[in-house]
Amino acid sequence: MESTIFSLLPPILAIAMVLITRKVLLSLGVGIVSAALLLHEFSPVESVKSLWTAFQLSFWDEGFNAYNVFILLFILSLGVITALVTLSGGSRAFAEWAMKRVKTRRGAKLLTAFIGILIFIDDYFNALAVGQIARPITDSHRISRAKLAYFIDSTSAPVCVVSPISSWGAYLISLLGGIFTTYAIVAYTPLEAFVLMAPMNYYVVAALAVVFFVAATDFDLFAMKSHERRALETGELYDPEKDVAGELKEEFPVHNYGKVTDLVIPIVTLIAATVGAMLVTGNQAGGSWNLFTIFENTDVPKSLLIGGLAGVAAALFLYLRQFGKNPEADASHITTAFISGIRSMMPAVLILVFAWALTYLISELQTGDYLAGVVSNNNIPEWILPALLFVLTAVMAFSTGTSWGSFGILIPIGADIAMAVNPELLLPVLSAVLAGAVFGDHCSPISDTTIMSATGAGSNLYDHVTTQLPYAIISAVIAAVGYLVLGFTGSAWIGLGVVVLLLVVLFVFWTAKEKAQAQTA
Numbered sequence: 001m002e003s004t005i006f007s008l009l010p011p012i013l014a015i016a017m018v019l020i021t022r023k024v025l026l027s028l029g030v031g032i033v034s035a036a037l038l039l040h041e042f043s044p045v046e047s048v049k050s051l052w053t054a055f056q057l058s059f060w061d062e063g064f065n066a067y068n069v070f071i072l073l074f075i076l077s078l079g080v081i082t083a084l085v086t087l088s089g090g091s092r093a094f095a096e097w098a099m100k101r102v103k104t105r106r107g108a109k110l111l112t113a114f115i116g117i118l119i120f121i122d123d124y125f126n127a128l129a130v131g132q133i134a135r136p137i138t139d140s141h142r143i144s145r146a147k148l149a150y151f152i153d154s155t156s157a158p159v160c161v162v163s164p165i166s167s168w169g170a171y172l173i174s175l176l177g178g179i180f181t182t183y184a185i186v187a188y189t190p191l192e193a194f195v196l197m198a199p200m201n202y203y204v205v206a207a208l209a210v211v212f213f214v215a216a217t218d219f220d221l222f223a224m225k226s227h228e229r230r231a232l233e234t235g236e237l238y239d240p241e242k243d244v245a246g247e248l249k250e251e252f253p254v255h256n257y258g259k260v261t262d263l264v265i266p267i268v269t270l271i272a273a274t275v276g277a278m279l280v281t282g283n284q285a286g287g288s289w290n291l292f293t294i295f296e297n298t299d300v301p302k303s304l305l306i307g308g309l310a311g312v313a314a315a316l317f318l319y320l321r322q323f324g325k326n327p328e329a330d331a332s333h334i335t336t337a338f339i340s341g342i343r344s345m346m347p348a349v350l351i352l353v354f355a356w357a358l359t360y361l362i363s364e365l366q367t368g369d370y371l372a373g374v375v376s377n378n379n380i381p382e383w384i385l386p387a388l389l390f391v392l393t394a395v396m397a398f399s400t401g402t403s404w405g406s407f408g409i410l411i412p413i414g415a416d417i418a419m420a421v422n423p424e425l426l427l428p429v430l431s432a433v434l435a436g437a438v439f440g441d442h443c444s445p446i447s448d449t450t451i452m453s454a455t456g457a458g459s460n461l462y463d464h465v466t467t468q469l470p471y472a473i474i475s476a477v478i479a480a481v482g483y484l485v486l487g488f489t490g491s492a493w494i495g496l497g498v499v500v501l502l503l504v505v506l507f508v509f510w511t512a513k514e515k516a517q518a519q520t521a
Helices: 005-021 024-039 044-056 066-088 090-101 105-118 123-140 145-160 167-182 190-200 202-216 222-234 261-286 291-297 300-320 331-364 367-376 382-400 403-421 423-443 448-457 461-489 492-520
Strands: none
Touching: 005 024, 005 331, 005 367, 005 382, 005 461, 024 044, 024 331, 044 331, 066 090, 066 123, 066 261, 066 300, 066 331, 066 448, 090 123, 090 261, 105 123, 105 145, 105 202, 123 145, 123 261, 123 300, 123 448, 145 167, 145 202, 145 222, 145 423, 145 448, 145 461, 167 190, 167 291, 167 403, 190 202, 190 423, 190 492, 202 423, 202 461, 202 492, 222 461, 261 291, 261 300, 331 382, 331 448, 367 382, 382 403, 382 423, 382 461, 403 423, 423 448, 423 461, 423 492, 448 461, 461 492
């Protein structure tokens, strides 16, 4: 049943189960089992073998799978950093310091959005690092974890996908290089093309604009409104009845010996060590100190792990410094902190392993190839191509849970179609592919970046998906209109102008609605 409409069943089943049952691991498990059964036409023996392979590949893929294992170890290290910083009193001290300087909820939200844009090197790194930095600030201002997860998710991938100095940028520039070689394109280099494509990524423009509007106002939609109301009225930042990755279960002794530096130094160490390791590993592989070459060749998981371990070492050292002056300091608490930190991240680790297994089986079912064939095998009007590729890529990324996989499949196909129909549409079509992949990835509960964002924020995954969905869909509708205008007029700037105009109209409407609600409250 490979590369047929039936290959869509496992991801659809998994996503529907998540929305209905709200049990992520159960839903992913159902999707995994159904994919294995379809792959082998319901043969129980062969299906079990595929299940074993799918889970094994997370750790062993023709040898030790360093990529996945290092990512998992990095997640666990962040749990340990959180526990040690809490134990030392750094989180408490930082929250008290931030309350004196970031005095409003609006300021806390805007600061989080800006931090999300500033850390643009890698989406995994962004999601988890921004959570570590912003969570004490947003918690102190009673901003829900669902809102924090939305800010993190909607500033990580959207910024990375338009930043040439990032792991995403390096990957995409290398894909463009292959396409340009194939078609002997010399009008611009892959890097120049990537930069030119940034303003054509209408979903990124719309998503970031909506993020900053939401951060600057108190306007919320649907489920997000109830999460924010509960946080403000009760102080409960998340639903205590649901599992939350990254939330510590143990209570550590409260004391006044913690300092702001007990949180800041481990985070700065984490960032500096990660960036440094990226530069070193990228230089070793590429043999050049050219930044674009470095980020094309850098070993992201290895760098993340080095940064995570450096952050753990810094947090541990700062707590050990309290021995002798803090009567609550005790070696037994260190063991408890390590165990508690690892335990807090286990839900995220399990979900990620299950998501990887489902992604592997979906790739074996050739779900992406089937969706790609829907476009390539039909005669489609030229003007609708950008919008159609945007929608198709979004469906693929949503179904498969991977934006990078969607890039790998649909960028070459989009290039083939554009070059055959109208070469001037090449960059707009490829921009639409990038935009659609980020949108689909945002909405998918089986996406690793969605899981990472929920983990970094300390939010329940289901709550993150359902609260982010309305904002993502609104941004996507605006982007789709922009791509239709681009295709019809042939001007990327007119398309961008329409996107900006629609955003202005939307924000004026939302502002008026917010004022009306405030007057009736």
